[in-house]
Amino acid sequence: MHLPMQMKAMVLTGHGGLDKLEYRDVPVPALADGDVLIKVAACGVNNTDINTRTGWYAPSVKTALTEEIGLRGVSAEAQDLGSWDRASLQFPRIQGADATGTIVEVGPNVPRSRIGERVITDPCIRDARLPPLSQGILYFGSEYDGGYAEYTKIPSGNAVKITSTLSDEDLASFACSYSTGEEMLVRVNLQAGETLLITGASGGVGSALVQLAKRRGARVIAVGGKSKEQSIRALGADDFIPRERGDLFEAVTEIVGLREIDAVADVTGGPTFSQMLRVLRRAGRYVSAGAIAGPCPEIDLRDLIYKDLQMWGVGNPQASTFAALVGYIERGEIKPLVARTFALSELREAHTEFVSKKHVGKIVIKI
Incomplete structure (x- = not known):
């Protein structure tokens, strides 16, 4: 196959508002040892795209990721802007964690038989020499150019072959959100018959969690915007609490009784965080993978201490979790939930739609 020298890409030129996204011609990536080149067909939009572009990951930012921040970025006065691990970024950068496409070329020490494989990208690039939960580097x-481009490169092990009749857009909705959700359930070791409380249940990770928890045979109590109740119940949620209600502790207690929640999967953080800990039973489990409603909530340590709670944070799913996810997709055990698609040149419009939080599921870019 003849490969072009140049490609179209949406390039992030710095921290800030939508104007930092520029649609331009850039060189097709050169492959290093162990890399593959993917012709991208589609790529999902995720919170991490917005968080990185706006500078919301900066430790000095204490507020929720509001629609205004999503459109304009954080204050230009912030001096500690960075990526998800608070490491400095190099610009320009191509974002996009959820690429789906076809391998069209391979680098040294990659079998040429991989050319032609349909793949999805495991976004967590790991150093296998490190302990399992520390491998994501x-x-x-x-920190590594992604899928908002006609072509992208990635280490061969992160280009995972998939056999599915789903469309490219559907496949591009899974990688980041669903692997994060599954890793959250792995960490809390969710079992059949247990009761799980899920916050932010209409978003990419939240809606994935509903499906993944039901796949495990758990009872799901989902929290989300009132207007999205029907969509969330259609995913399998057993009970629903409107976010607008506010009194989470009382609402949960009405459904299951006093402190009867086995685990909480939280993707929002914010002012109801302390109530999430209150609803947990003795030795209950809490796991977080997001804090867009507020990263610095109050905590009553007495709930943590005297109930012997267990708590986890998830930023880097394990390779075994991603491999399991691919199996679920291939066997049809989970389904995609694509709310809307945009062209690559329309990524600014896609970000605008994303931060409005009016959708349920994923927004996907068609390349």
Whole structure:
């Protein structure tokens, strides 16, 4: 196959508003040892794209990721802007963690038989020499150029072959959100018959969690915007609490009784965080993978201490989790939930739609 020298890409030129996204011609990536080149067909939009572009990951930012921040970025006065691991970024950068496409070329020490494979990208680039939960060293589309381009490169092990009749757009909705959700359930070891409380249940990770928890045979109590109740219940949620209600502790207690939640999967953080800990039973489990409603909530340590709670944070799913996810997709055990698609040149419009939080599921870019 003849490969072009140049390609179209949406390039992030710095921290800030939508104007930092520029649609331009850039060189097709050169392959290093162990890399593959993917002709991208589609790529999903994720919170990490917005967080990185706006500078919301900066430790000095204490507020929720509001629609205004999503459109304009954080204050230009912030001096500690960075990526998800608070490491400095190099610009320009191509974002996009959820690329789906076809391998069209391979670098040294990669079998040429991989050319032609349909793949999805495992966005967590790992150093296997490190302990299992410490292996994530780079994130595709963050510290490493990603999928908002006609072509992208990635280590061969992160280009995972998939056999599915789903469309490219559907496949591009899974990688980041669903692997994060599954890793959250792995960490809390969710079992059949247990009751799980899920916050932010209409978003990419939240909606994935509903499906993944039901796949495990758990009872799901989902929290989300009132207007999205029907869509969330359609995913399998057993009970629903409107976010607008506010009194989470009382609402949960009405459904299951006092402190009867086995685990909480939280992707929002914010002012209801302390109530999430209150609803947990003795030795209950809490796991977080997001804090867009507020990263610095109050905590009553007495809930943590005297109930012997267990808590986890998830930023880097394990390779085994991603491999399991691919199996679920291929066997049809989970389904995609694509709210809307945009062209690559329309990424600014896609970000605008994303931060409005009016959708359920994923927004996907068609390349």
